[in-house]
Every structure is written in C-alpha cells, then in structure tokens.
Amino acid sequence: MKTAIVIAAVLAAACCGNVLKAENVTVNTPGTSLVLGADKGKKLKHLYYGTRLTDADVRGLKAAGAANVNAYPDYGVDPEREAAIAAVHADGNMTLDLVVDGVSSSKSGDASVTTVKLRDSHYPFFVNVNYRTYPGLDIIETWTDISHSENRPVTLTRFASGYLPVRYGNVWLSNLYGSWGNEARLDCQPIAHGMKVIKNRDGVRNSATAHSEVMLSLDGRPRENGGRVIGAALCYDGNYRLAVDTDAGNWHHLIAGIDEDQSEYHLKPGETFTTPVLALSYSGEGLGGVSRNFHRWGRERRMAHGDQLRDVLLNSWEGVYFDIKEPEMDQMMADIAAMGGELFVMDDGWFGVKYPRDNATQGLGDWIVDTRKLPGGIKGLTEAARRHGVKFGIWIEPEMVNTRSELFEKHPEYVIKAQHRQPTYGRGKTQMVLDMANPAVQDLVFTVVDTLLTNYPDISYIKWDANMPIRNHGSQYLSADDQSHLYIDYHRGFHKTLDRIRAKYPDVIMQACASGGGRANYGFLPWFDEFWTSDNTDALQRVYIQWGTSYFYPAIAMASHISAAPNHQTHRTMNLKYRTDVAMSGRLGMEIQPQKMTEAERSQCHKAIEDYKLIRPVVQQGDLYRLLSPYDGLGAASLMYVSPDKDRAAFFWWKTEAFRNKQYPRVPMAGLDPEKTYRVQELNRVDKVPLKFEGRSYSGRYLMENGLEMPVNLTVDNPDEWSSRVLMLTAE
Numbered sequence: 001m002k003t004a005i006v007i008a009a010v011l012a013a014a015c016c017g018n019v020l021k022a023e024n025v026t027v028n029t030p031g032t033s034l035v036l037g038a039d040k041g042k043k044l045k046h047l048y049y050g051t052r053l054t055d056a057d058v059r060g061l062k063a064a065g066a067a068n069v070n071a072y073p074d075y076g077v078d079p080e081r082e083a084a085i086a087a088v089h090a091d092g093n094m095t096l097d098l099v100v101d102g103v104s105s106s107k108s109g110d111a112s113v114t115t116v117k118l119r120d121s122h123y124p125f126f127v128n129v130n131y132r133t134y135p136g137l138d139i140i141e142t143w144t145d146i147s148h149s150e151n152r153p154v155t156l157t158r159f160a161s162g163y164l165p166v167r168y169g170n171v172w173l174s175n176l177y178g179s180w181g182n183e184a185r186l187d188c189q190p191i192a193h194g195m196k197v198i199k200n201r202d203g204v205r206n207s208a209t210a211h212s213e214v215m216l217s218l219d220g221r222p223r224e225n226g227g228r229v230i231g232a233a234l235c236y237d238g239n240y241r242l243a244v245d246t247d248a249g250n251w252h253h254l255i256a257g258i259d260e261d262q263s264e265y266h267l268k269p270g271e272t273f274t275t276p277v278l279a280l281s282y283s284g285e286g287l288g289g290v291s292r293n294f295h296r297w298g299r300e301r302r303m304a305h306g307d308q309l310r311d312v313l314l315n316s317w318e319g320v321y322f323d324i325k326e327p328e329m330d331q332m333m334a335d336i337a338a339m340g341g342e343l344f345v346m347d348d349g350w351f352g353v354k355y356p357r358d359n360a361t362q363g364l365g366d367w368i369v370d371t372r373k374l375p376g377g378i379k380g381l382t383e384a385a386r387r388h389g390v391k392f393g394i395w396i397e398p399e400m401v402n403t404r405s406e407l408f409e410k411h412p413e414y415v416i417k418a419q420h421r422q423p424t425y426g427r428g429k430t431q432m433v434l435d436m437a438n439p440a441v442q443d444l445v446f447t448v449v450d451t452l453l454t455n456y457p458d459i460s461y462i463k464w465d466a467n468m469p470i471r472n473h474g475s476q477y478l479s480a481d482d483q484s485h486l487y488i489d490y491h492r493g494f495h496k497t498l499d500r501i502r503a504k505y506p507d508v509i510m511q512a513c514a515s516g517g518g519r520a521n522y523g524f525l526p527w528f529d530e531f532w533t534s535d536n537t538d539a540l541q542r543v544y545i546q547w548g549t550s551y552f553y554p555a556i557a558m559a560s561h562i563s564a565a566p567n568h569q570t571h572r573t574m575n576l577k578y579r580t581d582v583a584m585s586g587r588l589g590m591e592i593q594p595q596k597m598t599e600a601e602r603s604q605c606h607k608a609i610e611d612y613k614l615i616r617p618v619v620q621q622g623d624l625y626r627l628l629s630p631y632d633g634l635g636a637a638s639l640m641y642v643s644p645d646k647d648r649a650a651f652f653w654w655k656t657e658a659f660r661n662k663q664y665p666r667v668p669m670a671g672l673d674p675e676k677t678y679r680v681q682e683l684n685r686v687d688k689v690p691l692k693f694e695g696r697s698y699s700g701r702y703l704m705e706n707g708l709e710m711p712v713n714l715t716v717d718n719p720d721e722w723s724s725r726v727l728m729l730t731a732e
C-alpha cells in the first residue's frame with residue numbers, strides 16, 4: 001500500500017469553500033497509522049498510533065477506547081501533566097491554551113507532510129505540529145514550528161519535538177547508556193510509575209553517555225523478532241531530554257526534545273523556532289522490525305550517501321598515534337593497498353607550526369601542515385595515495401582550540417567561557433570549545449574545511465572529531481540576555497557551517513567522531529556518512545557496543561576497525577580471526593600499524609578484506625536480524641544481514657563467554673525465504689578442516705527453524721579460548 005495522508009472531512013470542506021472544520025487526521029505509512037482528532041477550535045487529540053488501520057477501524061476508534069489525550073500538551077490551563085510546550089507571554093502570563101486552527105497537507109519532493117496548525121485561544125501564539133512520511137517507509141517524522149506576533153519576545157521554557165501516549169500495560173523500555181570506551185550499552189526494564197528521564201548535557205558529544213533513542217515493547221519483555229514495539233529517535237546533535245512519565249492514568253507519556261534546562265529561549269515576534277525531528281516507528285515484528293524500519297529510513301532519507309557502499313580503510317590513530325611521519329604514512333598506504341583496502345586516513349598529529357601537534361596539549365586551531373613531520377605536505381601524501389592506488393582522508397577537530405595555538409593567541413574571544421570565571425579546560429588541559437554561535441567562528445570552521453578541500457581536491461574523506469564538552473557556560477558573542485541560547489545557537493551555527501560545506505563538497509565522505517562514539521545520532525547524519533562507534537576497539541566489547549548501536553543505526557553507519565592485540569583499551573588479547581569477524585559486521589576498517597603485524601597476519605587480513613567485499617552489499621545495505629543477544633548471557637552472540645531480495649545473507653556468530661564444557665545454544669536464522677535453498681560458505685576461514693556444512697545447501701525454512709551447529713572452538717594449531725564464524729549464504 002502506498003504512503004498516504006488522509007484528512008477526513010478537511011479536503012471536502014475546503015474544496016466546497018466551506019469554513020475548514022477538521023475531524024480525524026490519519027497519517028499512514030505502508031504498515032502503520034497515526035490518528036489525531038483535529039476539531040477546529042478544540043484541543044488536538046492523539047487517538048492512535050500502531051498498525052495500519054482500515055477506514056472502519058478509524059471510524060470506530062473512539063468507541064473502542066482511543067487515547068483521546070492532548071497530542072501536543074501545553075502548560076498552563078490544565079497543568080498537572082508533563083507538558084510538551086510551555087511559554088511565558090510578553091505580558092507575563094505563564095499559560096498556553098492551544099487549539100486547532102486548521103490542517104493542511106503538502107508535498108516536499110516525494111515526502112508527504114501533514115501540518116496541524118494550532119493557535120492560542122487568546123494570544124497571537126502559533127504552533128504548527130508537523131508529520132512527514134516517505135513512500136515505502138514505516139517512519140513518521142514529527143516536529144513543531146513555534147511562532148508568535150506578540151509585541152515583545154515570548155520566553156519558551158519547554159519546546160519538545162513531540163509527545164506520544166502509550167497505553168499503560170506491561171510496557172518495557174529499552175535504551176542505551178554508557179561512557180567513554182563503553183558506549184551504547186543496553187538497558188532494559190519494565191516502565192514503572194513515576195518518570196524516567198534520559199538526557200544529555202554535554203553540549204557537543206550527545207551520545208557519549210546516553211543515546212536519544214528508545215524502544216517501547218508493548219507486550220512485556222522485549223523480543224527481537226516478535227511483539228509490538230514502538231521506536232522513537234530524537235534526531236538532534238545537541239542536548240536532549242526524553243522523558244517517560246507514568247501517572248495513575250491509562251497512559252505512559254513519552255515526551256522528547258531539546259533539553260530546555262538552562263536553555264530558555266526568547267522568541268522574537270515573527271521569528272520561528274523549529275524543533276528537531278522526532279522519528280517514530282511501529283512494528284509488530286519486535287525490536288528487530290523497528291530497527292529494520294529505522295535502518296532503511298536512515299540509509300534512504302537521513303544520512304549522507306546512505307545508498308553508496310563504503311571503502312575499506314586504514315586509520316593511522318592506533319598505529320602511530322601523534323607520531324605522524326611521512327615515511328610511515330607512505331608505508332601505511334602501501335600496506336593497506338596491499339591488503340586490498342581502498343582508503344587511508346591520517347589521524348591526529350599532522351598540523352601545527354608554532355605549536356606542533358605532538359600531543360594533546362597544543363596545536364588545535366592551527367590547521368597548517370607540520371613540514372617537520374611531512375616535508376612533502378598534504379600534496380605529497382595525496383600523490384603517494386594515488387601511487388599506491390588508495391584514496392586519502394584526513395582528521396580535523398575544527399570546533400576546538402588549544403590555548404597553546406596561534407588561533408587562540410589571535411582570537412581568545414572565540415572560545416566558550418563565562419565572564420568573570422577562570423577558563424575550564426578539556427583534553428590536554430588546554431583544550432577549549434569554539435563558540436559556534438558566533439558567525440565569525442562559523443566562517444572560520446568553514447574555511448578550515450574549504451581550504452583543505454580546495455587546496456587538496458584528492459582528499460576524499462574527513463574524520464571530524466570533537467573531544468570536549470561545553471564547560472563554563474558562557475558565550476562571548478551572545479548578548480547578556482541571550483546567554484541561555486548558547487546550547488541551541490551552538491548547534492544552529494554548526495548546522496549552517498555544515499550546510500555550507502555540503503553545498504560546496506557534496507561528495508566528500510565525512511565521519512562524525514567525538515571522543516569515540518559521542519556523535520552517534522541521526523541529528524548529525526544528514527551531513528555525515530558514518531560515525532566512529534567507540535574508541536574501544538576490543539572485539540569482544542565491540543560485540544556489545546555494536547549490538548546496542550544497531551537498535552537504531554545501520555551497519556553502514558558504524559565504523560568498525562580491526563586493531564592490535566593486546567587491545568590498547570582493554571589490554572585483552574583476542575585472536576585475529578575474532579577481531580576481523582567482529583569488524584566485518586559493520587563498516588570494515590583497520591586501526592593498527594601493519595608493520596607490527598606478521599606476514600601471515602597481513603595475509604589473513606587481506607583475505608578478510610576480500611571476503612568482506614563479497615558480503616559488503618549485504619552488510620551495508622541489507623536487513624539486520626539480531627539472533628542471539630550478548631546481553632542474554634548464553635555464551636555467544638549472533639546476527640545476520642539479508643539482502644532485500646533475500647538472495648544473499650551474511651551470518652555472524654561470536655563466542656562471548658569461554659568456559660570449559662560450557663553449553664551454547666544453536667541459533668536459528670531469520671529473514672531468509674523459507675522456499676529458497678541457500679548454499680553455505682564460511683568466510684575468513686582459518687580452520688585446518690572445513691566446517692561440516694561447508695558448501696552444502698539448505699532450505700531457508702530449515703535454516704530458520706533449526707540453524708547450523710557452530711563448533712565452539714577453532715581447529716587451528718594454537719587455539720585460544722575465543723572463536724567466531726562468518727558465513728555467506730547464497731540462494732541457488
């Protein structure tokens with residue numbers, strides 16, 4: 001069924017020239033419906049969100065017990081509930097009374113947008129509540145536009161992107177928490193009475209701790225491939241707040257938006273405040289169904305170049321850290337080319353003249369090549385990359401500055417810092433955040449990127465890092481009255497700068513990185529192609545980190561690199577096969593000094609990269625089925641990707657616990673066509689003898705109802721406790 005928006009009664013009334021008198025508004029996607037009660041002059045009511053309804057269902061909704069609660073609750077007249085919007089009018093009145101003024105629908109490309117116009121019953125204060133859908137996708141994006149024509153600014157104290165009531169019951173909340181090196185850990189519990197708040201106030205790195213996405217499982221304990229689930233992702237790059245409030249009534253109330261704490265906004269007459277998008281999805285196919293909906297939408301509509309396969313790269317960071325030198329860079333390019341990789345990325349350490357970037361204490365802001373380290377400059381490197389037949393990428397951290405830099409010496413007024421306070425430093429005890437609210441800083445950041453890409457058009461990839469939170473809340477640019485705009489205006493300035501970059505350089509691939517996985521949010525992805533998932537490259541811990549991240553983000557967005565053993569973050573030694581088998585389940589790369597690997601290890605990686613290329617389209621563009629969760633403590637984890645036509649699949653299995661004589665479950669597959677027959681082939685094979693089922697064929701039905709028995713150990717000369725498997729399935 002095609003995506004459609006049905007505004008019952010509205011269109012008929014409008015075409016007859018009658019006064020608009022809206023009734024039900026139904027926003028449909030192929031498999032879901034959102035129904036609102038939009039009677040003119042009355043409160044906008046949320047009636048329903050869930051599986052797609054028939055016309056008869058819609059007509060009978062109220063009788064069946066629809067939600068019938070305010071769809072964008074306002075603070076004031078009826079103030080005991082959590083509000084989605086609150087404002088102080090120019091005359092000091094703290095209440096809002098928003099009622100429906102009209103409904104319209106429009107097209108934006110092939111997307112359909114329904115807008116319910118609300119206005120205050122007394123004040124010239126207006127809110128447009130928008131819903132956008134796309135053909136073939138079970139995602140509804142909602143956001144609001146807030147404006148007024150009062151005679152002085154109105155102070156917005158709450159401005160959520162959206163509100164969603166969920167029927168009280170055995171509803172479970174799944175969300176992601178974490179910290180540096182341990183991002184995207186899964187938390188999951190039944191929703192209790194009271195309020196659960198998920199928030200981030202870092203200012204810069206908004207997924208370094210919590211994530212701004214939640215899953216709500218409506219049928220009790222979350223299941224991967226069954227049960228009704230609602231997913232909600234706040235698509236924002238700054239501070240956020242998602243609250244699930246459960247009172248004594250029949251509804252859990254989900255409210256999501258920018259975190260308003262210390263961010264009250266003074267809205268001028270005639271100005272429009274647009275909230276970030278809250279993306280909603282519903283599926284009857286469990287958590288996995290919602291994930292697949294988000295992944296498809298992410299690739300097709302929300303991230304840069306979501307339809308293009310990503311290159312296999314080598315990043316220099318864990319290989320050489322700050323010790324950038326031309327011969328080493330050249331060698332690394334030769335090495336990644338020899339292993340079949342396609343891109344080399346030079347990380348931190350390449351810049352700074354007066355203050356060379358030899359460590360984290362200096363240089364940020366001075367994006368001039370350090371010719372002591374790189375006598376041939378960037379040009380020398382891009383030429384070398386050409387010679388080696390790989391593309392070239394470069395690391396920058398343009399929103400930041402060290403006080404030990406020429407930039408800071410010239411422009412101390414560019415940093416974020418409260419007046420009358422001592423500066424607060426970040427990394428290297430000299431790092432500070434530039435004030436992106438300041439247009440001069442926006443120009444500066446644009447110019448950093450523009451200069452690099454203009455001077456060196458061979459740069460095809462940028463790793464854009466950001467390693468410090470906003471501290472010492474104060475803008476040297478904003479007026480005294482508007483200091484509370486800092487967090488919001490920082491991100492507006494960031495967007496403007498990225499818009500300029502993307503307008504001029506639409507094709508460059510950009511990675512969002514922020515002290516590891518601090519920028520894994522759909523708020524970044526319109527401009528960025530991927531994110532660095534975590535600085536923790538330990539393969540075992542990555543199984544957990546990538547599992548959580550996959551709740552909302554497709555594999556193509558998740559940079560996942562093979563690194564050294566022992567691992568630099570956890571000091572754990574994992575065999576190379578396990579490390580490659582984990583990295584291959586995301587956007588494969590390497591983060592290692594190839595010169596410290598043996599010839600045999602390099603050739604194993606070469607084989608892994610060649611094998612990855614066989615499954616790259618399935619991993620990066622296919623549908624994800626999570627099969628066995630590492631969080632279930634059953635000793636192993638497993639997932640698979642299936643191509644949309646179900647002709648190819650890639651199956652991953654990793655041991656997560658290693659105990660002598662431990663029992664491991666056998667894992668039934670998912671997502672295949674039961675009627676098709678699949679040939680099974682192991683990738684990254686290191687065993688001396690092939691798996692018993694190597695080269696054999698099985699029906700999709702058998703594989704999904706029984707699965708294949710994974711030997712729990714590798715048959716190699718010096719086995720360690722860790723084993724893993726990657727299988728490629730090809731329909732015959």
Ligand code: DGJ
Binds near residue numbers: 515516
């Ligand atoms: C933090 C990032 O997460 C790392 O990957 C690396 O780029 C360093 N910054 C460089 O300083």
